[in-house]
Structures are given as C-alpha cells and as structure tokens.
Amino acid sequence: MSRARVGPRSVVLALCASVLLPLCARGAVAVELAGRPLGEYPHFEHVNVFNANEAVSVGVDPSVSTALVDVTCPVYVVAAKTASEWQSDPSLADVRSGGPGTATFAAGSILANIVTVADPDELDADAGTGLGVGYDVVIDVDGDGQLGAPDHIDGAGDEAAFYVVGDTTALGPLPVTAVEYSATGVTPGFEMERIWHPADIGAMGRLPVVIISHGNGHQHTWYDYLQEHLASYGYVVMSHQNNTLPGIDACSQTTLEHTDAFLGQLASIAGGALVGHIDSSRIMWIGHSRGGEGVVRAFDKLGDGEWTSVHYDANDIVLISSIAPTDFLGPGESNPHGANYHLLYGSADGDVSGDPSSLSVNSFSIYERAEGYRQSTYVQGADHNDFNSDGYNDFWGPPGTEIGREEAQQVAKGIYLPLIKHYVESSVPARDYLWRQYERFRPIGVSTGTVVVSEYKVGPANGRFVIDDYQDRLGVTNTSSSGGAVRFSVTGLEESLLKDQNASISIMDPMNGMLRARPEDTTWGAVFQWDTDAYLEFDVVAAARDFAAFECLSLRACQIPRHVNTMVELDDLTFTVTLHDGSGGTSSINIGSYGGGIEEPYQREGGWQTEFETIRIPLDEFLRDGRNLDLGDVTMVRLDFGPSSGSAVGAIGLDDVELVKEDTRGGAEIVFDSAAVADAGGGNGDLLLNPGETADLNVNLRNVGFYPSLGVTATLSTTDPYVSVLDAAAAFGDMPGGGPAQMAQDPFTIQVAPNCPTPHEVSMVMDITDAAGTNWTASFDVVVYTSSQVSGTVTRDGVPEPGVTITWSGPLPGSVLTDANGDYLFGSIAGTYDVVASKGDWLSSAPAVVTIPSSATGVDFAFTTAVISGRVTDLLSGGPVEGATITHTGGLEGSVLTDSSGDYTIAGVYGRPTTLSLAAGHPSYFDSDPQEILQPP
Secondary structure, eight states, X not given: OOEEEOSSSOEEEOBTTBOOOOBOGGGOEEOXXXXXXXXXXXXXXXXXXXXXXXXXEEEOOTTTOGGGTTEEEEEEEEEOOOHHHHHHOOBOOBOSTTOOEEEEEOSSOGGGGEEEEEOTXXXXXXXXXXSOEEEEEEEOTTOSSBOOXXXXXXXXXXXXXEEEEOOTTSOOSSOEEEEEEEOSSSOTTOOEEEEEEETTGGGSOOEEEEEEEOOTTOOGGGGHHHHHHHHTTTOEEEEEOOOOTTOHHHHHHHHHHHHHHHHHTGGXXXXXXXXXXXXXXXXXXXXXXHHHHHHHHHHHHHHHTSOOOSSOOGGGEEEEEEESOOOSSOTTTSOOTTSOEEEEEETTOSSSOOOTTOGGGOTHHHHHHOOSSEEEEEETTOOGGGGSSSSOOOOOSOTTOOOHHHHHHHHHHHHHHHHHHHHHHOOTGGGHHHHSOTTTOOOTTSOXXXXXXXXXXXXXXXXXXXXXXXXXXXXXXXXXXXXXXXEEOOEEEEEEESBOSSSOSSSOOTTTTOBSOOTTOOOEEEEEEESSSEEEEEEOOGGGOXXXXXXXXXXXXXXXXXXXXXXXXXXXXXXEEEEEETTSOEEEEEGGGGTOOBOOOOOOTTTOOOOOEEEEEEGGGGGGGGOSOOTTSXXXXXXXXXXXXXXXSEEEEEEEEXXXXXXXXXXXOEEEEEEEEEOTTTSOSSXXXXXXXXXXXXXXXXXXSSSOEEEEEEEEEOOOTTEEEEEOEEEEEEEOTTOOOEEOSSOEEEEEOTTOOSSEEEEEEEEEEOTTOOEEEEEEEEEEOOOEEEEEEEEETTEEOTTOXXXXXXXXXXXXXXXXXXXXXXXXXXXXXXXXXXXXXXXXXXXXXXXXXXXXXXXXXXXXXXXXXXXXXXXXXXXXXXXXXEEEESSSOEEEEOOTTSEEEXXXXXXXXXXXXXXXXXXXXXXXXXXXXEEOO
C-alpha cells in the first residue's frame, strides 16, 4: 500500500514504485521540487530557503513523478500564491527576465533531472522589513501557461515553494532613532534606559519589544549595534542599567522592573511617540553574562508568582536569549521552564569560560533545562565581550583562531533577526536559520571561514516521538527510553549525566568535556567510540512505526574533547543512518552528504567543550530514486560508524534521537488581542462602559500561527446578568499567519443594564471559526464603570490639530487621538490624573493635572512652531563651513548639517518651553562650545 503525506507543503512518501501524488488547485499535482544538488545519495536536498547569492535548482524524482518521464515542457518560477489565489487565478507569469525555461525529464535517477532555475542574485530578495520573498515552481506539462491538470507544482498550499532571503546581518530599510532617559520606580542608581525605535513609529502599528540586560561590569550603552539593527526592521529595543554586582536575584529584579517601567511610562518617553505603538504581548528578553542568567531567573520569578507585573506576565515573554550566561543559582531558580529559549556562546570565552571545575561558568546547563523550543548558537573563536561594543578583550583560545568583535557581532545580528521573526512573527523562512547546519546555510554577511555550531530542539507541544533521549531507564544500555531494544558493537558505550566526571578536561573520563549539567540536573546522554566498523541500532516499538506522520529524523551529537580517537582525526565526523522496514526494505543516508558532519571541536588549552550539533534528515529523502522502504512500517533505526560508513575513527556523545514534525505550530492559530469600547452612539462617548449604555465593542484578533486563516468569523456571548449582546456576529476576513492584530469588519454591540453595579467585570466569550471549519475559543473581560469626562482642544499655532495623542496617567490610564477638529474626550474613574499631549517628534506638553469625579472641560493644549537658524564659520578666515553637524539636545534631540553657505535651520514644534543646547562639530575642526537657546522664544 502506498502512502502520501499532504500538508502545507505537500510531500510525497512512496513504497517502491507505487506512488500516490496529491492533487491541488485545478487538478494540478503537488510535489516538492525546489532544492539544491548533493554530491552523493540522496543526490538532492529539498529546501525552501535560499540566500540571494545562491543558485536555486529543481529536482524531479522519476520514481515519484512518473508522469513527467520523457516529457519536455516549460518550467516556471512565479511569485508565490496561496491555495485560494491559485484557485481564482491559475495564470503563470514567470518572474525571470528571460521567462520560463524548458526541461526534459528522464527515467532513472533524480541525478538526471536536476535543473537550475535561478542563478545567484537573479531573484528579488527584498522583503522590506520582512524576511524572504516567496516563489512557487510550476512544471507546465501541457504548456498552456495556466495551472491545471496535468501540471506539477511546488507551492500549491499557503506556504511558498521557496523563499529567497537577503543578508540578515545588514541593516533593514527603516530609519531609526535612539533616546536615552531615566525611568522611575526602579532600583535607585540603575534608572537609565536607552531605546532604539523606527523614526516613523507614529505611522506604524503596535510593535514587538526587545529588552536587553547587560552583564557585570558592562554598560547598557554597549549594545547599540544590535539595537539599531533590530529597530531598522520594525522593533522597539530597550537596553537598561542592570544591578549585577549583588548577584543574579538583583539582576532579575532590575529586568522585571525596567520592563514594567518601560511599558508603564510610555507617555514620558520620546515625547510620547511610543504611545499606542507597543505590543506588550510580544516581548523578547536578551541578557548577557550575569544578565543572561538574570533574564532566566526573571522568567522563573514570573512563573512562580514571586513577581507580579502591572503591565505584562509570563505569557507575554515570547523568547528568552542568554549570551554566555552564568549559572550561579542552578536548576531550582535559573530555569527557562517552557519558554522559547536561545543561547549564544563564544568558544574562546575567557570569563564564563566553561571550566569544568566551576559550575557557575557553564552556560549550557541553563540551555539543557529549557523545556520549550530551544536553540543554541556556538561561535568558534569568539570571546565573552565580542558580543558587546566596549568590554575588554578576554579571548582565550589558540593563536590565529580569534574572529574578532566585528565578525562575532555579524553572527549575532545574523541569528537574532530570524530568531525574532520566527517566534514573534511566525516567519516561515526564519526557521531554517535555527536548524540547518552552517556549512549548508549561513547569513550572507558572515565569513565562510567562521565556524558556528547550531542546536535546535522542538518543544513538547510539537508532534514528535522520542526513540531514545536517555532520560528513562537510566544507565540501561540495551533498552531505549521509548522501550525498544538497543544493540551495538561500538565500544565504551555509557549512559550518564552530561557532566564532566573529574572536573578536568585534561584528565580523561567517559564524559570528558561534558558541561551540560550540574550534579542536581537531570540531562543524560550516551558516549561511545569506534576505530573499526561498528554500529548502534534502535528497535522501534510497534506503536510508533509509522514514520510517515513525521518530517525528519533528528539527533544531536558531539565529538568528545581530547579523546584519543578525536585527536587522531581532527575533522568533522560522519556516519550513516539506515532505516529498516518490516518487509526487509532498507535505505541509508550518510550525514556528510549534506555538506557537514559532527563539528571538529575548538581546541582551547584547558577548556575544550563538547559542541553538540543537531542533525536532521528529511524522511522522504530515504525514498529517493524508488528505494525499497515503507515509511509506514519502520522497525529499526541503525547508525553505522567506521571506514565503511564514514569517519574511520571517532568518539562521540549522542542524545535526542527522535522523529519530529517541522512545526505543528504551523497551522493557523487565532487568539484575542484587544477590545475597545465605542459608546458615542448609545452613551456619553467617553470610551468607557457605563450603566444604561449601549456600546459597540471593536475587537482585534491575531493569527499567531504560520499559515493563513481564511474567512474568519466570531460569535460573542456572555452569561453576565447585567449585560446583553445585541449584535453577536462579526467578520474578520482573511488573516495571514504571523500578521498584525486585525479588527473586526463590523463591531459587536452590547447593552448594560441601568442597575449594573460599578466597577463590574464582565466575562465575554468568542467562538471563532474560519472557512476551513477550524474552531477556536477566546475569552476577555470588559469593565463597567461610573465615570467622569475630560475634554479639550489641541491647537498648533492657533489652528486645531488632528491626530494628537492625549495620554493620561492615574488610577485608570489610557490614551486617545484628537479628531479632525482637534477635539478629544475621554472618561475615567475617580482620582487625580496627569494629562499630556504629544505627536510624533514634537516636544510633548507639560502635564495638565485633573481631578475627577467632577467632569473637566476646556483642558486645552497649545503647540507652537519655532525655528532656529544660523551659520557656522571658520574662526580664522570667517568663511562658511559646509557639512558641519549641529547637534541639539534638551527636550528635542537631533542633528542637522550645514549647507554650502554654512547655514543651518532647526525647526521644531513645542508643547512647552524648553532650553535647547546647540553645538557644532566637524571632522576638520575642534567642536564648538555649546550654546543654550530658549524655545519657543
């Protein structure tokens, strides 16, 4: 019986020559085509992400696509379309300047059917602030220029056949700006925060936030390279002073405090420019050294209830990343738990050095505790301070292996962008940066000589089956953790805690250089060696033999530092993986066929570490060229070592042999984002629910999955006795995967009883569905208040100004925009409020203090435009100085250049008086003394 797996990217799984190919839009055949050729079996690797400077090929396996044998026809590369778009528009428009090419497909092997469809730099990779431009591939069998039977297509679903990506180390397209300020309500002496954000943030939606916590002896100003980089792609990045000296709890406290302070004090930051543009449900924490452990401890405190935030909770932390973290506190407190977690580490770290005799300097212990999605980026030749801008050089490695700060930061920028794109925006092409070996795929801006070792493990929510992770049946070498028999001829096989057993890398022990656990941790793995042909094989338990439900066979392995077998052959190690089925069929793939192996360890005197590396082999590639294997009945996984199967000698650590799906988060997932009251038609228009009012509810949803959800609708209900739902249906339309929050096309309408007590919290429930019949449930609360109103008008130079943000802080804070007449109105509960007006890069108003319940009218704000102009001249000659930089600080911050006449103009809009400090600078002159000017005059 043949088998087919039909998913977002339809992949064919076949038994012998009997093949079932799925049909898609207009009867076309869905099959993987895009990829790159390999030097040995399986001859071709189907991948869907290419750097702009790579060639793109198409590979047709004649044992799968039998209908293409002896066919000559056009091959199109077209802009990617979703399944519904292909259904409505089947036309083929090739994006290449020369139009579609023609290919003839032959019987035999895929080797005879590999066609280059795009040369390096031929396809557009500019996705703006996104990552990757999507393309589909169509083999137009009947040559009619339309998709339909009997054509073959890669990209029939909602994911493109492939994406072409630009350089993730290069700055993005957005101009950015930086602001330094002092936060309140944080640990005294550590108040400073520096943010980088898109300059035109006022025209943007709600942006994710990245918080950076520095290490001991470091400064919060040392991460501009990363802040500027991420801000240029549409993120708001804040780095704060960190109280590191007292220890990790103090670090975690300042991270928690500064995150809360930033979110709660937006009205006073950058003139209020960030108000309404921060998505507090998408926060990423990055910490370095003690700060790297501190962000993990902070998350532990959030989850354990040791810290209660006003403006966010643990669910809002979508990713934690530690750069060379310490591990002072151990698993009870420094534990990422189920968070998405990333570790960045340099092999030549002379500070958090990986010394086996000191538990606190072993960063990977924290990594191993992570229970969610986790990934690591291990950079050979980088030291501790290479990942900031000003720390001292603590390089500890062999001469000639130092890559330097600039290159290390290229690696950091190259991985952080796709990391955030993946976890914050559910970017499809971003995930390849997490698991593909660097030999196969690296950011364009990282040198080809830089060695980076990557680990990636999917979270427990993902569909995966563990064959053996050595966490059960501890120390029993003849039975896997899944219960299957284990047989082997490799020597020295030992299962143990992944911890060096004698605290010395120079003195050999079976777990030499394993720095993955403290004694109280529970991370186990296996070690063994070979110097002749040998094997290790795992029987698959009967209930798990259907491999067709999975994407890849995955494992992680490392070479054992200083083992005699490692020293004999200092190179990447390779071995062969063979699958056996119940009918005696087999298929084998050498892990080196993809261009990499188990990385040669970095040979640092006194500090070698184990460098685990993830190896993933797509299961359908075991079927290449009609191999006689039934993926629905795999009975054994065998690893073969030695000269007949790969490296002649070797000693490795092995762990996490498992089957994985690419990402079961890949389906659409619709979640509640926010709700806003609109009560102008049936109430007092103050944007709050009051007893007796009828109001609209404008609800925003967001699709946090990878793939689109089409035709989304929702039905609203409540069991509250004081609230009735008058209009319960709303449509949201099509929602792209990882897209922004999306408001209902028509609001819900509710009515509050006149006798409703206040304040009264009302629980609402939404039943959500899409055109495919997928269902979700979301709940949220609205509150009924007794409120008073505050209103006024905002003018600029005496003319009413629309679009000004009015922000109020107090017992019930909020914000609203002025209308076309410059008017605003809001409601709030009893208390004293500071009301501030701000717009873009204008200097915000001084706060107006308002006390309610008495309603307040005429709370007006007046902005004034003022211009400073002048000329910069040479002190001796009196001649104009062109290209001098005039920097102004104090309220409005920025700079301008003088023109050819030495003239400059600084225009500003002021909501309150301020004193600007101006200074002139030029590379050929000494800087001028500052001048102070009152604005507006």
